[in-house]
Amino acid sequence: MTGFERIEGGELACDGVDLGGVGERFGTPLFVYSRRAIEEAWRAYESAFAGVPHRICYAVKANGNGAILRVLAALGAGADIVSGGEMLAALRAGFPPEHIVFAGVGKTNEELSLGLERGIGEFNAESEEEITRLGEAAVGRGVVARVSLRVNPDIDPQTHPYISTGLREAKFGVPIARAPEILRRSRGRPGIRIVGLQCHLGSQITDLAPLAAGARDLAGLSRRLLAEGFPLETIDLGGGLGVDYENGGGADPGTLARQILPEIEGLPLTLVLEPGRSLVAGAGVLLTRVLYVKANGDRRFVVVDAGMNDLLRPALYGAFHRVEPVRPRGRDLVEADVVGPVCETGDFLARGRRMERPEPGDLIAVRDTGAYGFAMSSRYNMRPRAAEVMVEEGAARLVRRRETFEDLIRTET
Numbered sequence: 001m002t003g004f005e006r007i008e009g010g011e012l013a014c015d016g017v018d019l020g021g022v023g024e025r026f027g028t029p030l031f032v033y034s035r036r037a038i039e040e041a042w043r044a045y046e047s048a049f050a051g052v053p054h055r056i057c058y059a060v061k062a063n064g065n066g067a068i069l070r071v072l073a074a075l076g077a078g079a080d081i082v083s084g085g086e087m088l089a090a091l092r093a094g095f096p097p098e099h100i101v102f103a104g105v106g107k108t109n110e111e112l113s114l115g116l117e118r119g120i121g122e123f124n125a126e127s128e129e130e131i132t133r134l135g136e137a138a139v140g141r142g143v144v145a146r147v148s149l150r151v152n153p154d155i156d157p158q159t160h161p162y163i164s165t166g167l168r169e170a171k172f173g174v175p176i177a178r179a180p181e182i183l184r185r186s187r188g189r190p191g192i193r194i195v196g197l198q199c200h201l202g203s204q205i206t207d208l209a210p211l212a213a214g215a216r217d218l219a220g221l222s223r224r225l226l227a228e229g230f231p232l233e234t235i236d237l238g239g240g241l242g243v244d245y246e247n248g249g250g251a252d253p254g255t256l257a258r259q260i261l262p263e264i265e266g267l268p269l270t271l272v273l274e275p276g277r278s279l280v281a282g283a284g285v286l287l288t289r290v291l292y293v294k295a296n297g298d299r300r301f302v303v304v305d306a307g308m309n310d311l312l313r314p315a316l317y318g319a320f321h322r323v324e325p326v327r328p329r330g331r332d333l334v335e336a337d338v339v340g341p342v343c344e345t346g347d348f349l350a351r352g353r354r355m356e357r358p359e360p361g362d363l364i365a366v367r368d369t370g371a372y373g374f375a376m377s378s379r380y381n382m383r384p385r386a387a388e389v390m391v392e393e394g395a396a397r398l399v400r401r402r403e404t405f406e407d408l409i410r411t412e413t
Ligand code: LLP
Pocket: 059, 062, 080, 103, 163, 165, 200, 202, 203, 204, 205, 238, 239, 240, 241, 274, 275, 276, 277, 278, 313, 317, 371, 372, 376
């Protein structure tokens, strides 16, 4: 059994390990990850793109737990990073520096230097100013920075506005029309080698036509630049493949390959992809326990021990996650809001959901929370962050302990 399925008796299990037992052993709120589900998602990408030179660089921002990073590094993934912290985490987990791509509109001088020192494979530069600064830093160190320019193709990825990144009005990259002049100027700079183009249109993309359009635009520009003699090596189409939060599963890398490969056919370049969500979202659940059930007027609230500080997506994007009883009891169905203990009305995990009537002590699984779950968690309301567990080889293993009050005040002076 791979991932989250119900076993005999109806209990939800992770790779065959009952989640009721896991919740009791490690306490709640608790993120639980399936190693097999991550490996399966990885293999789906690898087989979809096996026919072309490619590198799948896992977007560390989706979930930076070292246990997950080590699984992906061991499988041969590269890493897509966006900060010095992610760089150190990726290197520590064993990603080869030459297979790491470094994105981000606000790389500091320290981060640029660290990347040069560690031999990061590609800096996905987001402005001409960044290329200038990177060149200076590279010359200072006597090295050459490998640069891929992030272009903004002005394509609407049809997703939540907060995570649409390839529209003209977004802060990311440089307008595609300006890319050639920027590259021509940057080309002669000491310390800089232009090796590719990159774009990332957004996240949670379910209609793949925009991704094909982005590939077409980048491929067209790559052809022009190759003709001008640029020594391009890569074409990086970013991440963005969405998951189906309503039903589980989601857009499949095979479909993505059918959309984008025809657009880049014949280009003598290595295709780089930067998936985050589609590799790990479905491989994780957030386990939470029901504390109280109460009614205010005609609304029924199920108060659980996980809040917006543990899983921000519903509060921030109005995101939908399935909530399911870990051990169904066959009770009647009711409509309820599943809310956390945080002092904000926006602190909900699910709203207006039909569910088996919960009772205090019940364990609930919030599905598809392997991506942008723990990674976006905070200590708001002085709530220690949740623990994380990985199920592998038939057993659950703690991969991050629960924080304590001491952790909350450790950095105070
Ligand atoms: N590459 C770049 C440059 C990115 O900015 C991102 C995500 C990715 C790759 C990975 O995209 P993915 O394959 O995961 O869609 N917190 C939001 C998602 C923000 C994504 C930001 N960039 C959420 O919870 O929905």
